Amino acid sequence: MTIRVAIAGARGKMGQEAVHTIMKNTGMELVSILDYKEIGETLADTNLFPQNFTVPIFLDLKELHEKTKPDVLVDLTSPESVYQHTRDALGLGIRPVVGTTGFSDEELKELTAYAKEHRIGCIIAPNFAIGAVLMMKFAEQAAKYLPDIEIIELHHDQKLDAPSGTAMKTANMISKQREPHMQGHPKEKETLEGARGANYDGMRIHSVRLPGLLAHQQVLLGGEGQLLTIRHDSFNRGSFMSGVTLSVTKVMEIDNLVYGLENIID
Structure with missing residues (x-):
């Protein structure tokens, strides 16, 4: 069965990558685009895609559903709109695959x-x-043995939310293995507010925003006489596309909400 896919946020950098990925996938068909403003009737009208990309664009999800009947909505928009998109899609019987955080x-x-x-x-x-x-997943496993942890996430300077969704998800996963406790000296004092980062059950999360970065994170786990660093770097948005196609396929097989790809990979 060919999976019928709609994309919200196709003009963004992640969205453009997703359009090309879905268009090339023989098991999927890109049937429609959801946008928040009038940009033309098809993707070709945006001048961001080849002229043969004639996928229609809609401003309203209900109309998109009525006219193109997608099985899946891939949402790559913004924290301001993602909740409503997801809620509306579920209400229409469209299965959301959401990469937007917030x-x-x-x-x-x-x-x-x-x-x-x-x-x-x-x-x-x-x-x-x-x-x-x-x-x-590795950080969650290591936290059982090295529970004093700080997370440093680094992203491009156009990212809207901080900490990142990845950092928050990492902290949430670690918390399943780590008893909440404060770290550092009990009389520690910030001489400049925010210097120690955000506090999550005593762990610290630091957000870096700079041009030239894409998406990077390191988890530092400290112990007596040792430091374990677990780091991941995405150097281009192609790194995310295997997860997009996996999610589009898997969402057709489940009947509940799954938060985090660690729950659908072996």
């Missing part, structure tokens, strides 16, 4: 309950890079 815990709980009640698949992936998923 969900609150309450939103994730609500979407999880909705997907379970209606028995519809949804995958939310803070990071589509398989190597990044392995980095998170």
Whole structure:
């Protein structure tokens, strides 16, 4: 069966990469695009894609669904719109595959309950890079033995949310193995606010935003006389595409919400 795919956020750098990936995949068909502003009738009208990319563009998800009947919506938009897109897609019976971060815990709980009640698949992936998923899994395993941890995530300077979804997901996974406790000296004091980073159950998360970076993270686990560093680097957006295609395939096989690709890889 060919999987019918719609993409939200096709004009972004990740979205453009996803368009080409889906178009080349023989098991998938790109049937429509969701955008927030009038940019033309088809992808070809955007001047970002070849003239033979005649996939129609819609401003309204309901109209997109009625006219093109996608099985899956790949959302690569922004934290401001991703929750509503995901909720609306589930309501229409479209299976979301979401690479945008920025969900609150309450939103994730609500979407999880909705997907379970209606028995519809949804995958939310803070990071589509398989190597990044392995980095998170390795950090979770190591935290059982080295529970004093700091996370440093580094991204391009156009990223909107901090900490990154990957850093938050990493901290969440680590917390399953690590008892919450404060790190550093008990009388530690910041002489410049924010110097020690964000506090997650006593772990510290530091966000770096600079031009020239794409998506990078290192988890530092300290112990007596030793330091373990687990690091992953994405050097181009092609690193995320294997996770996108895996998620599009897997979301058709599940009837619940899955948060994180570590739950769908062996």
